[in-house]
């Protein structure tokens with residue numbers, strides 16, 4: 001018993017919450033259980049939001065999205081071993097996407113784990129996490145909990161942001177500590193992502209390369225949206241007149257309808273650019289590794305990147321600029337003289353003509369009167385409703401559901417689109433949607449393939465439990481990529497088949513949300529407008545022609561025999 005004279009006590013559970021609050025974290029996403037349930041309870045008692053999920057992967061994706069949207073690390077809380085492993089996919093994905101998040105997980109008693117005595121949920125979680133995340137720390141002593149949280153916050157935010165794993169053994173969480181010592185041990189991180197400017201030499205080298213261009217192209221990556229660098233990037237683009245190409249989660253950094261956007265002439269712009277300015281965009285698979293024939297053999301690259309080791313990863317970088325995007329793009333915008341770049345007007349004119357032709361072809365596809373709906377006609381209806389609700393945050397995943405929506409749905413503001421990202425991960429959808437609604441209070445529209453939806457579909461209950469303004473549209477073509485795969489060996493369904501008659505809308509109704517089943521663009525428009533008007537959880541089951549899709553990355557095509565037999 002604590003006698004009246006004994007100094008007041010705290011413990012590891014109280015301390016981890018104190019440390020999070022001290023670092024401006026106001027929300028924790030997770031699934032509770034041994035040994036972290038009381039962390040969630042104490043967080044709520046301290047006035048933090050705790051959002052309870054049905055699967056740790058969705059909780060982790062929510063934390064990652066919170067990091068991307070909110071400018072400080074999102075936090076995911078998981079139980080030991082299986083819960084930790086479920087959440088690890090999201091922490092690894094956050095690291096690949098460069099989103100700042102911290103996965104805090106309880107772990108089992110080290111003394112038992114390290115001797116492999118068969119403890120409850122026994123797993124060396126620190127060793128398991130380390131290869132997959134930006135950094136991993138374990139806190140053995142309760143007096144180090146504040147230090148552990150501070151290290152996790154700074155590491156998640158600084159340099160190239162990413163996912164950090166923080167391991168809290170049950171013995172640390174349960175350990176008592178004098179309250180005054182606990183208070184002293186909490187560290188508030190000062191300036192977790194310090195500004196990093198470039199040298200004059202590096203800047204002059206970049207100015208020289210850019211001002212030598214006749215066909216320059218600016219590629220805007222999600223790093224610009226993440227770094228909240230939209231203002232300096234807009235200044236750079238508009239002051240120089242250079243055309244720009246946004247990557248999918250950078251859409252809206254400048255509005256998609258901007259006259260200098262060449263998104264609708266992407267292939268031509270990439271193939272003919274002679275100087276490419278990469279802003280927070282990596283030359284990875286999404287940009288064909290910068291290789292020809294997609295890119296000109298003699299193109300020269302200027303790259304603004306916070307992680308020096310990224311440079312030259314795929315193409316030699318003629319003018320590396322290592323620093324944070326806000327600082328460096330600001331330096332570049334100032335250093336480039338107005339009129340200093342003599343852009344080939346004929347090239348700009350050809351790009352505009354090409355873009356206009358592609359836009360006209362798309363408009364015809366959107367307006368086609370076909371039944372059942374295909375991806376274009378369904379997303380044409382979504383596009384019109386979205387235009388009336390510009391603040392919406394769009395979440396998007398699938399294969400065709402992703403590719404068509406990325407091209408058809410324009411973004412006008414930064415940090416309004418969340419999708420499968422660099423890893424092409426399915427299952428991000430409803431976790432991202434929950435965080436988007438919780439962090440911003442804005443309406444959220446999740447455009448999901450029917451397979452992609454299935455990965456996190458049970459989070460419809462989470463969305464309904466918190467009454468979030470999330471409308472999920474399931475583009476139901478009855479399969480992965482498409483619903484009519486002829487390759488099945490009857491009576492087995494094809495490996496890509498899903499239930500074409502599935503009624504995903506009824507899932508919402510099961511949890512008190514609104515469900516809509518639609519088969520035409522008019523019905524889809526009405527359902528979306530009703531869902532917006534209600535501002536509550538809704539699922540729209542949108543029937544799509546099963547023959548409408550194409551299979552991504554048909555590996556068989558690379559192998560002549562297979563291609564012949566498949567024909």
Ligand SMILES: Cc1ncc(Cn2c(C)c(CCOP(=O)(O)OP(=O)(O)O)sc2=O)c(N)n1
Pocket residue numbers: 397398399400401402424425426427448449450451452453475477479480481482549
């Ligand atoms: C975690 C995970 N599992 C599996 C895949 C493979 N995969 C899967 C399963 C996709 C779903 C495509 O079907 P969909 O219904 O979501 O979309 P469409 O039918 O509109 O193409 S897209 C894709 O690359 C993946 N990328 N990520």
Ligand SMILES: [Mg+2]
Pocket residue numbers: 449450451475476477478479480481482
């Ligand atoms: Mg599908």
